Amino acid sequence: MLPWTLEDIDLTAVPVANGEAEETLALIIAAASLVESASHLYTSNLTQYFATDLEVSRWLIEHWEPEELQHGRALRAWTERAWPDFDWEATFKDFFTEYSMLCRLDSLEATPALEMVARCVVETGTAALYRSLSTLAHEPVLRQLTSLIHADEVRHYKYFYRFFRRYQGLEHLSRWRISRVLFERSREIRRDDSGCAIRHIVRARGTGKSSTSSQVNNWTQAIHRQVRQGCPYDMAARMFLAPLDLPPGVRLWVSGGLAIGARVAMQGLPWRSHRAWADERPQPLG
Ligand SMILES: [Fe+2]
Ligand SMILES: [Fe+2]
Numbered sequence: 001m002l003p004w005t006l007e008d009i010d011l012t013a014v015p016v017a018n019g020e021a022e023e024t025l026a027l028i029i030a031a032a033s034l035v036e037s038a039s040h041l042y043t044s045n046l047t048q049y050f051a052t053d054l055e056v057s058r059w060l061i062e063h064w065e066p067e068e069l070q071h072g073r074a075l076r077a078w079t080e081r082a083w084p085d086f087d088w089e090a091t092f093k094d095f096f097t098e099y100s101m102l103c104r105l106d107s108l109e110a111t112p113a114l115e116m117v118a119r120c121v122v123e124t125g126t127a128a129l130y131r132s133l134s135t136l137a138h139e140p141v142l143r144q145l146t147s148l149i150h151a152d153e154v155r156h157y158k159y160f161y162r163f164f165r166r167y168q169g170l171e172h173l174s175r176w177r178i179s180r181v182l183f184e185r186s187r188e189i190r191r192d193d194s195g196c197a198i199r200h201i202v203r204a205r206g207t208g209k210s211s212t213s214s215q216v217n218n219w220t221q222a223i224h225r226q227v228r229q230g231c232p233y234d235m236a237a238r239m240f241l242a243p244l245d246l247p248p249g250v251r252l253w254v255s256g257g258l259a260i261g262a263r264v265a266m267q268g269l270p271w272r273s274h275r276a277w278a279d280e281r282p283q284p285l286g
Helices: 020-037 039-049 054-082 088-102 112-136 140-171 175-205 213-229 233-244 248-267 274-279
Strands: none
Touching: 020 039, 020 054, 020 088, 020 112, 020 175, 020 213, 039 054, 039 112, 054 088, 054 140, 088 175, 112 140, 112 175, 112 213, 112 233, 140 233, 175 213, 175 233, 233 248
């Protein structure tokens, strides 16, 4: 049932990480492996929420969850090859204790169509993340792995978007209500999912020393900066805005404007020198 398996990836070809850029990438992959490995929390909430919708709940159980959990296993396997000192099991245990408190059934949206909008935002974020990582990765196995996961995330988005259209045909939500979910959920992903995972990864990296909040912030900024460098802003803006069903001419202008605005907000102005980025590199924790 899975579009690819771990046997398709030659993990023995993964070298041990060295160099700062690769080290930051290793932290990002490790953080992603934690969130993906906890996907079953969401499946359980979503299957309860959509219990009467057999098409949705079957797809979630038979396709979505196995694929997301495979992402977690594959990213974990890569992390353990590239970063042998990292204690994945112990870090995941700590992460899961905190993260499971955030994944509550009552945090789902008020209506099925709005929950599908929220799922589209999540899949847009993961599709953009793995596309960015596949662009930035110099290591061929990581490039292959992140490209495969990117294709899965785009397919997940298409399914959630199709389910959204079906529910929207019944609910007729206003663009205002949809926009609120789009922006609120984007903020939550950054604060809850990636924030929680990065915090635990940075703490794990500083084993034996207490990681101060400024060290966590420093690495969080470095990680976000790295991801932004490969971010497919145009693709992400189109996927993000699709649930609003804007008229074609308006859609072109709004998604173009959003992509440019996001690029400037995330990466700074185009004339900002590379030297400025280099000056902002985090100090090693160890
Ligand atoms: Fe995933
Ligand atoms: Fe996904």
